[in-house]
Amino acid sequence: MSVDLSIEIAGIKMSAPVTTASGTFASGREYGDFIDLSELGAITAKTITFEPREGNPPPRMSETPSGMLNSIGLQNPGVDEFVEKDLPFLRDTGVPIILSIAGTRVEEYAILASRLSREEGIAALELNISCPNVKEGGVQFGVSSHLTAELVEEVRSLTDLPLIAKLTPNVSSITDIAVAAVGAGADAISLINTVSGMAIDIERRIPRLAVGSGGLSGPAIRPIAVKMVHDVSKAVEVPIIGMGGIRTGEDAIEFILAGASAVAVGTSNFSDPMATAGVVEGIRQYCDRHNVSKITDLIGDLNPR
Amino acid sequence: MLAGLPRGATKGPCWEPEFVNRLHQVELIESTAVTADVTRLVFSAPEVAKLARPGQFLHVKVGGEDAFYLRRPISIHDVIEDRMVLLVRRVGYGTNWLADRPVGSAIDLIGPLGTGFDSTLAGAQSLVVGGGIGCGPLLYLLRSLKVRETPGTYIVGGRHAADLFSIEDFSSVAKDVLIATDDGSQGHKGLVTELLASELNDTSRKYEAIFACGPEPMLKAVSAIAAEHGIPCEVSVEALMACGIGVCLSCVHKAQVDGSTEYVRVCKEGPVFNTRSLVWGN
Numbered sequence: 001m002s003v004d005l006s007i008e009i010a011g012i013k014m015s016a017p018v019t020t021a022s023g024t025f026a027s028g029r030e031y032g033d034f035i036d037l038s039e040l041g042a043i044t045a046k047t048i049t050f051e052p053r054e055g056n057p058p059p060r061m062s063e064t065p066s067g068m069l070n071s072i073g074l075q076n077p078g079v080d081e082f083v084e085k086d087l088p089f090l091r092d093t094g095v096p097i098i099l100s101i102a103g104t105r106v107e108e109y110a111i112l113a114s115r116l117s118r119e120e121g122i123a124a125l126e127l128n129i130s131c132p133n134v135k136e137g138g139v140q141f142g143v144s145s146h147l148t149a150e151l152v153e154e155v156r157s158l159t160d161l162p163l164i165a166k167l168t169p170n171v172s173s174i175t176d177i178a179v180a181a182v183g184a185g186a187d188a189i190s191l192i193n194t195v196s197g198m199a200i201d202i203e204r205r206i207p208r209l210a211v212g213s214g215g216l217s218g219p220a221i222r223p224i225a226v227k228m229v230h231d232v233s234k235a236v237e238v239p240i241i242g243m244g245g246i247r248t249g250e251d252a253i254e255f256i257l258a259g260a261s262a263v264a265v266g267t268s269n270f271s272d273p274m275a276t277a278g279v280v281e282g283i284r285q286y287c288d289r290h291n292v293s294k295i296t297d298l299i300g301d302l303n304p305r
Numbered sequence: 306m307l308a309g310l311p312r313g314a315t316k317g318p319c320w321e322p323e324f325v326n327r328l329h330q331v332e333l334i335e336s337t338a339v340t341a342d343v344t345r346l347v348f349s350a351p352e353v354a355k356l357a358r359p360g361q362f363l364h365v366k367v368g369g370e371d372a373f374y375l376r377r378p379i380s381i382h383d384v385i386e387d388r389m390v391l392l393v394r395r396v397g398y399g400t401n402w403l404a405d406r407p408v409g410s411a412i413d414l415i416g417p418l419g420t421g422f423d424s425t426l427a428g429a430q431s432l433v434v435g436g437g438i439g440c441g442p443l444l445y446l447l448r449s450l451k452v453r454e455t456p457g458t459y460i461v462g463g464r465h466a467a468d469l470f471s472i473e474d475f476s477s478v479a480k481d482v483l484i485a486t487d488d489g490s491q492g493h494k495g496l497v498t499e500l501l502a503s504e505l506n507d508t509s510r511k512y513e514a515i516f517a518c519g520p521e522p523m524l525k526a527v528s529a530i531a532a533e534h535g536i537p538c539e540v541s542v543e544a545l546m547a548c549g550i551g552v553c554l555s556c557v558h559k560a561q562v563d564g565s566t567e568y569v570r571v572c573k574e575g576p577v578f579n580t581r582s583l584v585w586g587n
């Protein structure tokens with residue numbers, strides 16, 4: 001029996017329920033040396049901003065138990081260079097392309113969304129709302145329901161592209177944020193972004209990251225992510241892209257059973273450059289083993305205890 | 306910015322444009338402790354050996370199938386026919402795991418990665434400066450300089466004589482070997498950079514290039530000395546890496562690119578940089 005892994009999320013037709021986590025796959029060129037990119041359901045590119053961003057000073061990375069902290073600081077060449085140099089490559093992969101955008105004010109997201117709406121070959125926009133809002137004194141958009149709603153609503157009014165709101169877990173109620181995003185017009189939700197964290201070099205008595213703290217990712221955060229996906233899937237009707245520490249097909253199935261329609265693979269790419277392809281294959285094998293004919297049958301199919 | 310960078314201003318002439326990153330399974334065929342904390346590992350690795358250039362590194366998987374660890378960057382110490390040699394200094398979990406592998410183990414690695422040293426810079430006389438485990442990539446560099454019939458002079462520093470390693474190997478490929486130790490237990494008592502400066506002040510020799518690898522303060526000092534003497538200088542820098550292949554932007558170092566200062570990737574645009582383009586400090 002050959003299982004049907006295809007899924008449609010907010011109009012994005014994915015051949016498999018697997019994409020890449022923004023910022024962990026660049027624009028796919030490097031990992032294209034290791035895997036066949038066309039086997040992915042979609043590619044989510046690294047977050048871009050309107051102007052180029054230099055990023056944070058190094059060290060920007062510190063390994064922690066089963067994961068890593070990063071403080072890259074959204075280093076990117078800005079939208080114009082991205083459109084010129086990376087978008088053509090992404091388009092040529094033939095898989096749906098999700099572009100992640102961020103800004104420090106609503107107008108920046110708005111201008112990016114209008115700019116990108118004029119380009120061919122973009123399947124959806126992902127709003128990285130874990131970005132400090134300069135107008136609100138550096139508070140992240142994604143920690144406030146009303147800022148999230150305001151942002152999504154503004155972008156919604158400027159583009160016909162499907163919108164995915166990517167949520168930060170560093171909030172007291174992620175379901176409130178999800179409900180606000182969907183209410184304002186988000187077509188899908190992705191979660192989770194990195195978990196706020198810190199590590200200290202006790203010999204030198206200094207923080208390991210130059211900017212003091214950063215975002216935790218990798219298998220260490222998986223149970224947090226699974227619970228948040230589960231809770232959000234109960235609170236909203238739109239499809240969910242789940243991520244956080246996924247290494248294998250089994251890990252992905254856990255998210256799908258929790259309520260995700262698709263998953264994204266992030267930090268695992270760094271230790272296993274074939275991780276994304278391995279997750280697709282692992283999902284297929286699980287389905288074969290459990291006589292699942294359509295992956296959509298598994299979404300949220302969790303038995304009560 | 307990143308995508309617009311020239312693909313490695315320091316690249317040697319043997320760069321292969323169609324080079325593809327590959328995963329390799331290589332077999333450990335020899336493991337020897339060369340000092341209390343440095344282990345020499347020899348792998349049978351025909352494909353990697355064929356591609357490897359001096360100054361490049363490998364991104365090595367550590368810690369078995371079940372464990373989740375990031376890969377560890379390790380320089381290519383030497384290439385002998387289809388064998389590849391690494392020197393590993395035990396500093397933490399990953400390096401201990403590697404150094405403890407029994408002969409016969411299969412190791413999973415990506416590479417060779419990054420830019421190498423540009424041995425065409427060397428001219429007739431060059432200085433190759435190493436400190437601590439930073440000596441690693443310099444053996445293969447010296448070997449390639451010798452093959453080009455422009456053998457380099459090797460200057461090496463360590464805390465004491467017991468920290469120096471593979472001196473016989475270096476002697477077999479270098480024109481000359483000069484040693485400095487902090488405690489004077491072997492060679493010059495003092496810093497490797499003092500030896501470098503006095504060598505350059507000797508006007509009877511005309512050095513045309515300096516290559517260095519070691520701790521950042523040493524590289525910074527070497528780079529200042531090279532600038533003072535107006536000699537081209539390449540250094541291999543270290544950075545904490547996650548992906549190792551240019552994706553994650555963890556490993557950046559400040560550098561001059563087209564007249565402006567920006568963060569470039571040590572794993573991709575480096576680890577070897579011409580000091581003309583490097584900017585020290587954050």
Ligand SMILES: Cc1cc2nc3c(=O)[nH]c(=O)nc-3n(C[C@H](O)[C@H](O)[C@H](O)COP(=O)(O)OP(=O)(O)OC[C@H]3O[C@@H](n4cnc5c(N)ncnc54)[C@H](O)[C@@H]3O)c2cc1C
Pocket residue numbers: 063362377378379380381392393394395396397398399400401438441442542543544545546576
């Ligand atoms: C391009 C490059 C080439 C290298 N070549 C060699 C080599 O030939 N031989 C060798 O023994 N080592 C080499 N290193 C350093 C080596 O990668 C680190 O020592 C190793 O990753 C530490 O892993 P660990 O698990 O043993 O230590 P951890 O437990 O991760 O850390 C122990 C200590 O080492 C430091 N450290 C961790 N990772 C690095 C790193 N990537 N670079 C520098 N310090 C680090 C940590 O800050 C900490 O203080 C190289 C590094 C780079 C970037």
Ligand SMILES: Cc1cc2nc3c(=O)[nH]c(=O)nc-3n(C[C@H](O)[C@H](O)[C@H](O)COP(=O)(O)O)c2cc1C
Pocket residue numbers: 021022023024046047070072074100128166192193194216217218219221243244245246264265266267268553
């Ligand atoms: C090095 C690194 C860079 C990241 N950059 C971004 C980014 O630019 N935009 C974004 O939305 N998320 C970014 N993330 C977060 C990931 O997309 C993902 O949400 C998170 O890492 C959890 O998934 P994982 O555990 O599989 O990595 C980054 C994560 C890492 C490790």
Ligand code: FES
Pocket residue numbers: 545546547548549550551552553554555556557570571572573
């Ligand atoms: S380690 Fe990821 S870009 Fe260099």
